[in-house]
Amino acid sequence: MTVFVIRRLMQSGLVLFVMSLIVFFGVYAIGDPIEIFISPEADQIERERAKAALGLDRPVWAQYFAFLGAAFQGDLGRSFVFNMPAITLILQRMPATLELAVSALLLGIVVGLPLGMYAGYRPNSAGAKAILAGSILGFSLPTFWVGLMLIMVFAVNLGWLPSTGRGQTATYLGITSSLFTVDGLRHLAMPALNLALFKISLIIRLARAGMRENMLMDYVRFARAKGLPMRRVVFVHVFKNILIPIVTVIGLELGSTIAFAVVTESIFAWPGMGKLIIDSIQRLDRPVIVAYLCIIVFMFIVINLVVDILYSVLDPRVRLSEAKG
Amino acid sequence: MTAPTLVVEELRTWFHTRAGVVKAVDGVSFSVDRGRVMGLVGESGSGKSVTGFSIMGLVDPPGRIVSGRILFGGRDIAAMPEDELRHLRGRRIAMIFQDPMMTLNPVLRIDTQMIEAIRAHEDVSRDEARRRARDALGQVGIPSPDERLAAYPHQFSGGMRQRVAIAIALLNRAELIVADEPTTALDVTIQGQILFEMQRLARQTGTALLWITHDLSVVASLADEVCVMYAGRIVERGTVDDVLDRPAHPYTAGLIGSVPSRNLRGQPLQQIPGVMPSMLSLPAGCAFRTRCARADEACASEPAERGFGAGRVARCVHPLVEPVP
Numbered sequence: 001m002t003v004f005v006i007r008r009l010m011q012s013g014l015v016l017f018v019m020s021l022i023v024f025f026g027v028y029a030i031g032d033p034i035e036i037f038i039s040p041e042a043d044q045i046e047r048e049r050a051k052a053a054l055g056l057d058r059p060v061w062a063q064y065f066a067f068l069g070a071a072f073q074g075d076l077g078r079s080f081v082f083n084m085p086a087i088t089l090i091l092q093r094m095p096a097t098l099e100l101a102v103s104a105l106l107l108g109i110v111v112g113l114p115l116g117m118y119a120g121y122r123p124n125s126a127g128a129k130a131i132l133a134g135s136i137l138g139f140s141l142p143t144f145w146v147g148l149m150l151i152m153v154f155a156v157n158l159g160w161l162p163s164t165g166r167g168q169t170a171t172y173l174g175i176t177s178s179l180f181t182v183d184g185l186r187h188l189a190m191p192a193l194n195l196a197l198f199k200i201s202l203i204i205r206l207a208r209a210g211m212r213e214n215m216l217m218d219y220v221r222f223a224r225a226k227g228l229p230m231r232r233v234v235f236v237h238v239f240k241n242i243l244i245p246i247v248t249v250i251g252l253e254l255g256s257t258i259a260f261a262v263v264t265e266s267i268f269a270w271p272g273m274g275k276l277i278i279d280s281i282q283r284l285d286r287p288v289i290v291a292y293l294c295i296i297v298f299m300f301i302v303i304n305l306v307v308d309i310l311y312s313v314l315d316p317r318v319r320l321s322e323a324k325g
Numbered sequence: 326m327t328a329p330t331l332v333v334e335e336l337r338t339w340f341h342t343r344a345g346v347v348k349a350v351d352g353v354s355f356s357v358d359r360g361r362v363m364g365l366v367g368e369s370g371s372g373k374s375v376t377g378f379s380i381m382g383l384v385d386p387p388g389r390i391v392s393g394r395i396l397f398g399g400r401d402i403a404a405m406p407e408d409e410l411r412h413l414r415g416r417r418i419a420m421i422f423q424d425p426m427m428t429l430n431p432v433l434r435i436d437t438q439m440i441e442a443i444r445a446h447e448d449v450s451r452d453e454a455r456r457r458a459r460d461a462l463g464q465v466g467i468p469s470p471d472e473r474l475a476a477y478p479h480q481f482s483g484g485m486r487q488r489v490a491i492a493i494a495l496l497n498r499a500e501l502i503v504a505d506e507p508t509t510a511l512d513v514t515i516q517g518q519i520l521f522e523m524q525r526l527a528r529q530t531g532t533a534l535l536w537i538t539h540d541l542s543v544v545a546s547l548a549d550e551v552c553v554m555y556a557g558r559i560v561e562r563g564t565v566d567d568v569l570d571r572p573a574h575p576y577t578a579g580l581i582g583s584v585p586s587r588n589l590r591g592q593p594l595q596q597i598p599g600v601m602p603s604m605l606s607l608p609a610g611c612a613f614r615t616r617c618a619r620a621d622e623a624c625a626s627e628p629a630e631r632g633f634g635a636g637r638v639a640r641c642v643h644p645l646v647e648p649v650p
Contacts, residue, residue: 218427227415
């Protein structure tokens with residue numbers, strides 16, 4: 001296991017390096033941020049001075065090595081716009097996005113897993129067909145449209161829930177989150193549901209397919225022949241088997257939800273990282289874009305590692321082969 | 326003379342499919358005494374496995390027991406509610422399946438799968454259940470059972486897995502064990518050992534065995550009595566010696582002729598021409614008449630069961646030995 005983790009960490013370092021290279025030069029090719037910051041009336045001297053102050057007068061490879069050198073010391077550059085370290089800026093916004101993504105994912109599991117398992121257990125029942133139809137809607141309706149509809153129904157027409165912002169936060173066990181206040185939860189409800197809709201559908205599909213496939217397996221019949229109650233057959237024998245693919249997908253989904261909650265954050269004016277990256281791209285705030293992408297890639301690496309470890313906990317066959325490798 | 330452990334009377338298990346009604350088991354009757362081994366022989370699709378699953382109450386839709394009685398311990402299994410059936414399964418009637426690679430749950434440890442089988446029926450402590458599980462593993466010849474309990478199924482070979490499955494069937498000292506081709510997937514040396522163990526078990530503990538197989542040589546060495554099934558019906562029934570030495574039904578004779586033998590080296594094997602007709606369109610009368618050399622017009626009407634002495638019966642208009650009225 002230790003060997004496995006060390007090997008994965010080394011691979012991850014390489015991935016991070018290659019990614020930083022691509023992102024840095026990619027962002028360089030987009031355009032010159034000076035054109036956006038400096039007022040059109042500024043003369044050539046002011047322009048050169050601003051360029052020098054931001055370090056943009058040097059050749060691109062020199063800029064890259066300066067960035068790399070600073071990155072090793074934990075400094076991913078300063079935002080041109082906010083004039084503060086990019087990493088601080090992103091970390092400030094991260095809790096908001098994390099709580100949104102985690103809530104959405106939990107919602108997806110809590111709602112999707114039981115519905116999917118039921119739909120797979122009784123595939124011919126009316127309930128199963130309704131669940132399946134619902135999951136098709138969840139897959140195919142665009143997120144922004146659902147978000148707007150939610151606002152229209154629950155904020156505008158019914159007036160039950162606030163439509164924008166994060167609401168009041170509270171600190172509990174050192175974590176500041178809107179999960180701990182009623183106002184915060186009211187603000188979180190709609191964006192989380194909006195973001196969760198796709199995940200619920202996805203987990204329904206996975207759970208249903210896994211359930212249907214596994215219920216036909218010989219081991220289920222054998223477990224029943226042992227005289228086990230059906231709930232033990234379903235919730236222990238089958239459940240542990242269908243969990244394997246679901247954990248993989250949930251892990252990957254968590255990463256992409258955090259990275260790409262952009263649409264939902266924009267609609268509900270949620271002050272998270274997604275909104276920050278969109279704003280930064282519009283202003284060509286190069287250090288923030290680069291730092292953001294580095295953090296996202298790092299996060300994906302960590303999540304994948306956790307998923308792999310979880311996978312080996314769930315599936316004893318994987319555990320054995322890893323021990324050899 | 327005590328009452329037989331199992332009495333099956335005119336059992337009919339039909340599958341109502343879209344293409345029509347498949348009469349997988351159509352009027353099957355036999356009985357198994359305490360400590361005796363009954364062989365149930367037939368080709369694939371003859372209904373022998375469905376007979377076994379009917380006795381376990383594990384026939385899944387679209388299959389259903391439409392009529393007949395399965396008397397076990399004075400009660401009719403065919404009319405028993407699922408809840409009572411569950412208490413019977415694994416405790417008083419156990420089953421061993423054909424493919425040992427598929428019957429054990431791949432993600433649960435052997436001890437989990439054995440202990441749950443005990444604790445589903447008896448209120449015993451985990452330690453006590455574990456001790457019994459270990460003893461059962463030792464009984465079927467698994468070396469160092471204490472360590473093997475903590476292993477996962479994939480860490481066992483096929484033969485060892487089947488021993489584990491047999492050990493699970495033995496856990497609650499069932500009065501009847503239904504074995505559905507348990508040695509088919511194993512190589513001959515392992516097969517021999519397991520047959521020997523099972524025979525010893527039946528003699529020692531008084532457990533009745535219903536041994537479902539297509540292999541006549543297994544029946545010859547293991548069973549006391551044999552039922553030969555064809556297209557959902559028992560065409561011949563009697564003691565192993567009688568049936569195998571002097572078959573009355575042409576189908577039984579054909580099966581015996583299809584077994585390669587050392588004595589007939591170099592001679593072409595006799596075979597039964599053709600294949601079993603589709604269960605959806607069985608010929609009227611004797612289902613075997615389309616493949617039978619002795620068939621004539623008289624076979625087009627349903628042949629009655631005729632006695633051939635000493636508990637031996639066959640359904641044939643033109644039997645190979647003279648009936649005893």
